[in-house]
Amino acid sequence: xxxxxxxxxxxxxxxxxxVVGDDWTVAATVAAALVxxxxxxxxxxxxxxxxxxxxxxxxxxxxxxxxx
Amino acid sequence: MxxxxxxxxxxxxxAVEVIEMVIIVVGVGSxxxxxxxxxxxxxxxxxxxxxxxxxxxxxxxxxIGALRLVVGSLLLVFGLQWLRKGIRxxxxxxxxxxxxxxxxxxGVPAEGVxxxxxxxxxxxxxxxxxxxxxxxxxxxxxxxxLGTSVLGAVAALVVVAGAGLLAVGWVARIPRSALQLVVGTxxxxxxxxxxxxxxxxAWPGDEAAILGLVGWYLLAALGYVALGRRRVQRLDVLExxx
Numbered sequence: 001x002x003x004x005x006x007x008x009x010x011x012x013x014x015x016x017x018x019v020v021g022d023d024w025t026v027a028a029t030v031a032a033a034l035v036x037x038x039x040x041x042x043x044x045x046x047x048x049x050x051x052x053x054x055x056x057x058x059x060x061x062x063x064x065x066x067x068x
Numbered sequence: 069m070x071x072x073x074x075x076x077x078x079x080x081x082x083a084v085e086v087i088e089m090v091i092i093v094v095g096v097g098s099x100x101x102x103x104x105x106x107x108x109x110x111x112x113x114x115x116x117x118x119x120x121x122x123x124x125x126x127x128x129x130x131x132i133g134a135l136r137l138v139v140g141s142l143l144l145v146f147g148l149q150w151l152r153k154g155i156r157x158x159x160x161x162x163x164x165x166x167x168x169x170x171x172x173x174x175g176v177p178a179e180g181v182x183x184x185x186x187x188x189x190x191x192x193x194x195x196x197x198x199x200x201x202x203x204x205x206x207x208x209x210x211x212x213x214l215g216t217s218v219l220g221a222v223a224a225l226v227v228v229a230g231a232g233l234l235a236v237g238w239v240a241r242i243p244r245s246a247l248q249l250v251v252g253t254x255x256x257x258x259x260x261x262x263x264x265x266x267x268x269x270a271w272p273g274d275e276a277a278i279l280g281l282v283g284w285y286l287l288a289a290l291g292y293v294a295l296g297r298r299r300v301q302r303l304d305v306l307e308x309x310x
Contacts, residue, residue: 014183018142062152
């Protein structure tokens with residue numbers, strides 16, 4: 001049981017580190033941008049530019065927040 | 069459609085996908101080390117082979133859009149992490165670190181499997197492999213020349229993967245500090261392309277949009293590096309003035 005819990009914890013920590021890393025706001029911005037892209041696409045708006053723009057902005061804000 | 073046309077068409081279409089696959093594997097292997105990257109690639113090919121054998125021409129029923137969205141989103145958020153680290157390193161140290169061992173990269177375990185390298189490589193191979201399988205099945209069935217279509221894809225794999233292996237030595241000469249930035253740029257570009265495509269959105273220029281994305285992320289990274297270097301120089305001036 002302890003072994004399974006330890007494995008599950010390690011598995012969860014790995015995916016948390018993989019997706020979120022040291023700044024959760026980047027992953028959250030990307031997720032929000034993709035949801036917005038999907039909604040705009042459904043409304044018939046060409047929204048291919050939104051995710052790359054949001055990603056670059058998220059990186060800049062993250063760098064600034066972490067000491068730049 | 070003649071057999072030679074099927075061969076050339078499949079070869080070219082598959083080559084585009086294989087290039088993407090090879091860039092991910094070579095990039096990840098160069099930054100994180102090769103053992104776990106090869107394990108991930110091997111596992112990706114294994115799952116792909118099992119899917120192809122189990123489903124055959126029914127492979128087209130696999131929801132590739134959802135797969136692109138999931139794999140693309142994960143590659144994008146992870147690629148942005150490497151991009152940030154690469155920007156910080158290049159801004160702080162310039163292009164130092166040439167020839168250092170890949171295992172010196174941050175967070176790479178000295179023993180056992182490096183799951184980060186494994187997962188990145190596995191996803192890249194599985195998604196691209198599935199896209200190649202779709203191309204083979206679509207072209208092969210449409211032209212009633214499945215065998216020729218398979219041959220075209222295998223030839224693309226051999227030629228492009230061979231070129232990729234030759235490029236490993238060249239990639240090893242890229243300074244370590246810059247390599248993470250470059251690979252972060254590539255992972256972010258592929259991730260963005262696949263995630264947005266997975267939502268059903270069409271990219272202007274189709275696959276050529278990946279080149280535009282690489283340019284976009286690279287320009288942004290270089291801009292942030294320039295800002296960071298200016299900040300480092302300002303701090304140095306303040307330090308000397310004390």
